[in-house]
Amino acid sequence: MTQDMTLLWGSGSPPCWRVLIALEEKNLQGYNSVLLSFEKGEHKSQQVLDINPRGQLPTFKHGDRIVNESYGICSYLESQFKNQGNKLIPECGAEQARMYQRMYEGQTLAQKMADVIYYNWKVPEGERHDSAVKRNREALIAELKIWEEYLKKGPGPYLAGKDFTLADVTVYPSIAYLFRFGLCEKRHPKVAEYYNSLKSRPSIKATWPPTWLESPQGQDLLKDI
Amino acid sequence: MTQDMTLLWGSGSPPCWRVLIALEEKNLQGYNSVLLSFEKGEHKSQQVLDINPRGQLPTFKHGDRIVNESYGICSYLESQFKNQGNKLIPECGAEQARMYQRMYEGQTLAQKMADVIYYNWKVPEGERHDSAVKRNREALIAELKIWEEYLKKGPGPYLAGKDFTLADVTVYPSIAYLFRFGLCEKRHPKVAEYYNSLKSRPSIKATWPPTWLESPQGQDLLKDI
Numbered sequence: 001m002t003q004d005m006t007l008l009w010g011s012g013s014p015p016c017w018r019v020l021i022a023l024e025e026k027n028l029q030g031y032n033s034v035l036l037s038f039e040k041g042e043h044k045s046q047q048v049l050d051i052n053p054r055g056q057l058p059t060f061k062h063g064d065r066i067v068n069e070s071y072g073i074c075s076y077l078e079s080q081f082k083n084q085g086n087k088l089i090p091e092c093g094a095e096q097a098r099m100y101q102r103m104y105e106g107q108t109l110a111q112k113m114a115d116v117i118y119y120n121w122k123v124p125e126g127e128r129h130d131s132a133v134k135r136n137r138e139a140l141i142a143e144l145k146i147w148e149e150y151l152k153k154g155p156g157p158y159l160a161g162k163d164f165t166l167a168d169v170t171v172y173p174s175i176a177y178l179f180r181f182g183l184c185e186k187r188h189p190k191v192a193e194y195y196n197s198l199k200s201r202p203s204i205k206a207t208w209p210p211t212w213l214e215s216p217q218g219q220d221l222l223k224d225i
Numbered sequence: 226m227t228q229d230m231t232l233l234w235g236s237g238s239p240p241c242w243r244v245l246i247a248l249e250e251k252n253l254q255g256y257n258s259v260l261l262s263f264e265k266g267e268h269k270s271q272q273v274l275d276i277n278p279r280g281q282l283p284t285f286k287h288g289d290r291i292v293n294e295s296y297g298i299c300s301y302l303e304s305q306f307k308n309q310g311n312k313l314i315p316e317c318g319a320e321q322a323r324m325y326q327r328m329y330e331g332q333t334l335a336q337k338m339a340d341v342i343y344y345n346w347k348v349p350e351g352e353r354h355d356s357a358v359k360r361n362r363e364a365l366i367a368e369l370k371i372w373e374e375y376l377k378k379g380p381g382p383y384l385a386g387k388d389f390t391l392a393d394v395t396v397y398p399s400i401a402y403l404f405r406f407g408l409c410e411k412r413h414p415k416v417a418e419y420y421n422s423l424k425s426r427p428s429i430k431a432t433w434p435p436t437w438l439e440s441p442q443g444q445d446l447l448k449d450i
Contacts, residue, residue: 053371054333065322069329075300076325080318093305097290100301104294107332108279127354146278 005031008048008059010038012180012209014110014173015070016058021169022074024203027085035210071103074169088166099160099167102150106171109147112140113174117181117221141225144178144188151190157197164201172198180212182220230256233273233284235263236436237405239335239398240295241283246394247299249428252310260435296328299394313391324385324392327375331396334372337365338399342406342446366450369403369413376415382422389426397423405437407445 005028009016023031036042036057044055052059052068060066060073062080067073078088090096115136120128150159159167175195179185185192198204212218230253234241248256261267261282269280277284277293285291285298287305292298303313315321340361345353375384384392400420404410410417423429437443 053374062322065319067322067326069326069332072325072329076322079314079321089304094290096304097287097292097301100297101292101294104297107294124356127352127357129352131349132352149278 002028002030003032004063006034006061007031008034008036008051008057010036010043010057011211012177013038013057014177015056017173017176017207017209018070018170019058019060019073020207021172021203022077022088022166024206025086025088025164025169026077026081028077028081071107071170074166078166086164088164088169090160090163090165092161095161095163095165099165102159102167103165103170105146106167106174109143109171110174112136112143113178116140116225117177137225140222144183144191144225148188148190151194156194159194168198172204178222178225180218182218182223183225184223187225227253227255228257229288231259231286232256233259233261233276233282235261235268235282237402237434238263238282239402240281242398242401242432242434243295243395244283244285244298245432246397246428247302247313247391249431250311250313250389250394251302251306253302253306296332296395299391303391311389313389313394315385315388315390317386320386320388320390324390327384327392328390328395330371331392331399334368334396335399337361337368338403341365341450342402362450365447369408369416369450373413373415376419381419384419393423397429403447405443407443407448408450409448412450 005023007019007023009020023029034047036045036048038057042048043057048057048059049055051061051066054068056068058070058073059068062076067076074088090099114122116133119133119136123132155161158164159171172195175191179192179195183191185195199208230248232244232248234245248254259272261270261273263282267273268282273282273284274280276286276291279293281293283295283298284293287301292301299313315324339347341358344358344361348357380386383389384396397420400416404417404420408416410420424433
């Protein structure tokens with residue numbers, strides 16, 4: 001069933017990691033996994049561009065169907081393999097509402113994280129401003145307060161409640177990325193608790209970014225956040 | 226069934242419009258519709274903040290379930306009211322794959338549009354650069370080329386194929402917004418064709434932004450795009 005699936009991905013990228021987790025959760029091991037290097041620019045290679053005109057990872061093919069957007073791939077897999085592996089959309093309406101809310105709020109978290117982490121990479125030198133850096137950092141701090149509050153109020157242990165859902169599949173990689181970049185566990189205790197509690201989940205453990213395993217020490221860009 | 230639904234929204238906002246369209250498509254008329262004014266800052270009022278800590282519109286409540294993210298609300302409504310009104314997720318796997326791809330690519334289109342239209346509003350005066358304005362405009366032009374190509378290749382008439390789906394619900398408001406801000410129909414013929422062909426669809430006609438009906442003349446910010 002998975003022989004006709006191909007995933008092109010890069011290590012450590014939250015969008016790629018989402019898809020790796022979803023494939024594990026749905027028991028879709030055995031797909032054609034192609035690990036590419038962002039550093040070597042392989043996401044702009046012809047192999048990727050043939051499937052994805054944006055030259056981005058993840059890039060995913062199922063037979064002749066192409067889905068490249070990480071949220072799209074996760075939703076597609078859940079829809080196509082509803083009764084296989086773990087159910088990632090809860091039956092309970094209240095939990096479902098919370099799942100959809102957290103899942104899409106996760107995009108705001110990812111954006112605010114990217115605004116801080118990728119600032120120098122995205123903004124040309126002559127256009128950089130300390131005031132923008134400060135504003136982006138403050139926005140990320142405010143965003144993290146919202147998530148800290150959500151996780152405090154619950155109901156946990158997962159983002160939408162008692163079940164591991166698409167909200168966790170999509171948001172967990174961003175949370176792990178924040179800590180990889182030095183986020184302080186003490187200053188964000190509930191977010192850290194959520195992060196640590198899911199490290200040993202089989203789908204997450206099995207897909208932990210290989211580059212992070214090779215060099216366990218991340219950067220400290222977010223240590224003061 | 227809809228007496229326990231409340232939608233707080235603002236006229237012209239693509240995220241709000243998505244939800245209005247989805248509610249129409251699912252035959253969920255009769256909900257408590259609260260039209261607020263962005264100009265008067267009503268999206269930051271206590272009425273909104275009580276439900277949505279981000280102080281943004283749309284803000285949506287179904288009983289005691291709260292979903293505020295537009296993509297989340299549309300997905301939630303489709304899931305909760307699967308067998309009511311129009312089915313917004315196609316049965317056909319190939320069409321479903323295309324739907325998920327276009328739906329989430331629509332977020333990139335919306336982002337690139339916002340980078341151009343809201344530049345002066347989002348970037349403080351001392352941080353503005355002509356080079357950034359130029360880059361944002363070029364990125365929007367490149368993005369629009371991708372959509373022009375998609376619509377040319379088909380299969381149409383809708384974004385995912387023969388059915389009107391969540392891809393149309395989520396992306397159409399951005400397309401309409403582009404033309405409202407002066408996008409040239411001649412330079413983007415397939416996008417314009419798609420835009421015009423859906424104007425008379427009941428769900429879209431019924432929810433056309435009231436402020437646009439009042440003053441049919443938009444701005445011309447995008448006339449050279």
